[in-house]
Amino acid sequence: MSAPLFSVEGLSVALPDPNRKPLFRPRPMVEILHEIGFEIAEGEVVGVVGESGSGKTTLGRTLVRLIDPTGGAIHFAGTDITHRDDNALRPLRRDLQVIFQDPLSSLNPRLTVGRTIARPLLFHGVAASASEAHDLAAATLEIVGLPPAFSARYPHELSGGQRQRVGIARAIALKPRFVLADEIVSGLDVSSQAQILSLLERLKSELKLTVLFISHDLSVVRRLCDRVIVMRGGRILENRPTGPLFDHPEHPYTAELKAAIPLPEIDPDWLAAT
Ligand SMILES: Nc1ncnc2c1ncn2[C@@H]1O[C@H](COP(=O)(O)OP(=O)(O)O)[C@@H](O)[C@H]1O
Numbered sequence: 483m484s485a486p487l488f489s490v491e492g493l494s495v496a497l498p499d500p501n502r503k504p505l506f507r508p509r510p511m512v513e514i515l516h517e518i519g520f521e522i523a524e525g526e527v528v529g530v531v532g533e534s535g536s537g538k539t540t541l542g543r544t545l546v547r548l549i550d551p552t553g554g555a556i557h558f559a560g561t562d563i564t565h566r567d568d569n570a571l572r573p574l575r576r577d578l579q580v581i582f583q584d585p586l587s588s589l590n591p592r593l594t595v596g597r598t599i600a601r602p603l604l605f606h607g608v609a610a611s612a613s614e615a616h617d618l619a620a621a622t623l624e625i626v627g628l629p630p631a632f633s634a635r636y637p638h639e640l641s642g643g644q645r646q647r648v649g650i651a652r653a654i655a656l657k658p659r660f661v662l663a664d665e666i667v668s669g670l671d672v673s674s675q676a677q678i679l680s681l682l683e684r685l686k687s688e689l690k691l692t693v694l695f696i697s698h699d700l701s702v703v704r705r706l707c708d709r710v711i712v713m714r715g716g717r718i719l720e721n722r723p724t725g726p727l728f729d730h731p732e733h734p735y736t737a738e739l740k741a742a743i744p745l746p747e748i749d750p751d752w753l754a755a756t
């Protein structure tokens with residue numbers, strides 16, 4: 483067995499409480515994640531599910547060290563990154579990519595699609611010249627199913643699904659070792675969602691990406707993920723391979739979540755239509 487790509491032990495996170503602001507004193511801290519532990523193997527797609535406020539986003543952002551943990555340890559590729567500062571994290575940034583929920587606010591409106599993808603390639607030294615970065619960007623657009631001519635377009639000229647493809651292209655063009663995807667299909671209409679999911683399935687098999695895939699939608703997670711972490715109240719309730727977790731939920735909460743999945747075979751309008 484090779485060492486896991488991510489190894490997380492006793493991870494705790496506390497953030498300043500937004501609801502309390504005493505005068506002349508720092509905000510009191512509120513604990514959001516409570517001693518979380520798990521591993522992610524190279525090439526694994528791990529889902530994180532749980533109701534809103536359960537700590538999914540905080541967990542993801544802490545893994546890629548956008549948030550500083552208050553306790554525990556995070557090892558990435560054998561390196562302790564628990565308390566690395568921004569400078570020390572810089573060489574690892576290429577390998578810790580994030581695809582955001584809302585591609586419109588995460589894409590710079592003044593950059594063309596081509597430059598959006600090319601800029602990080604130059605910044606991280608993946609491409610040696612602007613023309614090499616441009617070629618790589620065009621090739622990556624093709625991988626995510628967009629015509630190379632889209633290089634010249636601006637984010638506002640694209641549909642939501644197309645924008646999310648650009649967000650995916652920007653991340654995978656760097657050939658990162660890890661991708662955090664936080665609710666990346668939540669804002670899309672059903673048909674764009676289905677297309678993005680097929681794209682992710684293809685990327686998973688072709689690029690062997692390692693992904694933490696956060697979603698409140700269990701049907702999406704069931705389709706895409708090898709393993710699923712169920713969270714509630716900043717704790718992990720279950721962490722098991724997808725098949726067994728859905729077939730035989732150990733925790734009543736997982737069974738509840740599962741029962742809340744709408745059955746895709748049934749047309750929601752059937753009652754009205756009869
Ligand atoms: N920046 C923050 N400061 C203080 N509390 C926060 C912050 N971000 C999130 N929280 C709180 O942490 C909890 C978990 O939030 P979050 O990680 O966003 O959950 P999820 O992604 O599962 O909806 C919530 O109770 C939320 O109010």
Ligand SMILES: [Mg+2]
Nearest residue numbers: 538539540665
């Ligand atoms: Mg969230």
